[in-house]
Amino acid sequence: MQTLGFFFFIGLLFISYISSSSLASTSRRLTTLKQTDLQPEDFKLHVDPNLKFENPRLMKAYYALQEWKKAIYSDPQNMTGNWVGPNVCSYEGVFCALAKDDPNILTVGLIDLNYGDIAGHLVPHLALLSDLGVLHINSNRFCGIIPKTFSKLNRLFEFDVSNNRFVGPFPKVVLGMPHLRFLDIRYNEFEGALPPELFEKRLDAIVVNNNRFHSAIPDNIGNSPVSMLVLANNKFTGCIPKTFGNMPRLEQVSLSNNLLTGCLPEEITNLQGLIVFDVSDNKFVGQLPKNLDKLKRVERFDFSNNELTGKVEKSVCSINALLDFRISSNYFSEINGECDKLVSEKLLSMKDKDNCIPKRSDQKTDKICSQMVNRQVDCKNVGCTPPGNRKVTPHKPKPPPQKIHPTIKAALTPPTPVQSPLPPVFSPPPTSSVPPPTPQSPPAPTLKDIVRPPNIGSRYSPPPPPVVQGH
Incomplete structure (x- = not known):
């Protein structure tokens, strides 16, 4: 019996050793991947000479996809189960x-492995897909x-x-x-900061919600x-920069559920498109910007869960x-009667609970209310202290909304998986907004597709990330 116990103990040690070695090996591979500075031209293609390819680009694609x-x-x-043989198309x-x-x-012009529940990592060799x-x-x-070599993907215009x-x-x-x-x-x-260079790039959409970024907005x-x-x-901390008003093409913006402070800049009213x-669930103070009525195309305002007065x-x-107007959980003391009239006529949806409005439930x-309604706010000097000089306490996200207005309900899921190949053109999309999709290309999401996670059923259940609050 003692002999059996001894061999059982040795067996456990052996299994532990194998598991540790495997983990160490994986760790070394990921570390090597992180440190590599290889360029596509440095790769030596090891391809079976018996395989026949229509052209060298497809041979490179085969090598990259096999790696x-x-x-x-x-x-x-088993999405990659048929990745065998030279016919990569x-x-x-x-x-x-x-x-x-x-x-x-x-x-090869497009790769779509959406909703695959695939585990692994990206390899530098994918830069061969020029x-x-x-x-x-x-x-x-x-x-x-993301491998450094991806900067060599000179024709890539959608990266999701x-x-x-x-x-x-x-x-x-x-x-x-490029x-x-x-x-x-x-x-x-x-995590960390967004680089200022991001906002110098000719992008149509920047979608970085539900990560761990923490810094002032550049x-x-x-x-x-x-x-x-x-x-x-x-x-994100600090104020919304005044340059925010210099974005004439901006149509949809969500800064919700951050640690932003200060007053809402008057320059917002320059965003005519x-x-x-949505700036809900922050720490904004002061009053609403004047002349918001200049924004003739706005369908949804969400100022809820702040400290506005x-x-x-x-x-x-x-x-x-305007179809959807949300100001709940602030310190507003008065709402013009015209707003109530539009609500009663069902021309406007308005959420205004948890404010300081007399004769309202x-x-x-x-x-x-007495402590906040008459508080004087100097918008020139409040809330913009660099984050390193003040202490901020993260607030917990609230439960997901039960109803969301149609104009933003999804930014919240990714584009529908592609069912057919791209047309025979790989030009970058036009500069007017996110490019309109052709019948063969994947549709670009709108803000309603982005702020909430994709609904992919039971195939994949990641840890529940934060969701938009207060809706």
Whole structure:
């Protein structure tokens, strides 16, 4: 019996050793991957000489995809199961089209592995896909970092790695993608600051919500030409820069659930194209900006869960396009009667509970209101202290909303997975907003697709990330 116990003990030690060695090996591979500075031209293609390829680009694609397949640890839907043989254009999730620079050459132009629940990491060899225009791998379990070699993807214009497990600082490699227009890295574990260079890039959409970013918003944000900006559910601090008003193409913006402070800048009223404006669940003070009625296209305002005071003017509610107006959990003391009239006529949805409005139900107590309603706020000197010089306490996100207005209900899911290949053109999209999709290309999401995580059923249940509050 003692002999059996001895061998059982030795067996456990052996299993432990093997497991530790395996983990150490994986750790070494990821460390090597992180430190590599290889360029695509440095790769030596080891391809079976018996395999025949239509052209050298497809041979490079074969090599890159096989290297990637080696870095996939789990593929429960067997999406990469048919990644065998030289016909890469038949691989699931891989789509080919004629190259832009040579209409006689077939090449890989799009990869879509959305909703695959695939575990693994990205490999530097994918930079060999020099004609790749779209890379969609959202809703998987890819981890690690974005390889530096991805800056060589000179034709990439859509990069969606959302709802995965990538880590580290903001992936600056995307700044080197010359034709990138749509950037979606939401629902990962990126942290630190956003680089100012991000807002100098000619992007149409910046979607970075539900990560761990913590810093002030760069002052040069006004240089960005984006039509969609989603910074929600992070820990950004300080004020909204006044340059925010210099973004004439901005249509949809969510800064919800951060640690932003100070007053809302009057420059917001310069955003003539604005459709959705959500700054809920922050620490903004002072009154609403004057002349909000200049924003003729706005369909949704959400100022809820802040420390705003003053009166809601008639001009705000009289915006013809406005459908959804939210000011709950502030310290407003008066709402113009025109707003109530529009609500009664069902022309406007308004949420105004937990304020300080007389003769209205569900308001704060007189004791709380007396301390805040008449508070004087100097917007020039409040709330913009650099984050390193003051202490901030993160507030917990509230439960997910039961109802969300149609104009933003989704930014909240990624684009529908691609069902067919790209057309034989790989030009960067036009500069007017997120490019309109062709029947063969994946539709770009709107803000209603982004702030909430994708609903992918029981196939993948990641840890529940923060969600938009107060709706």
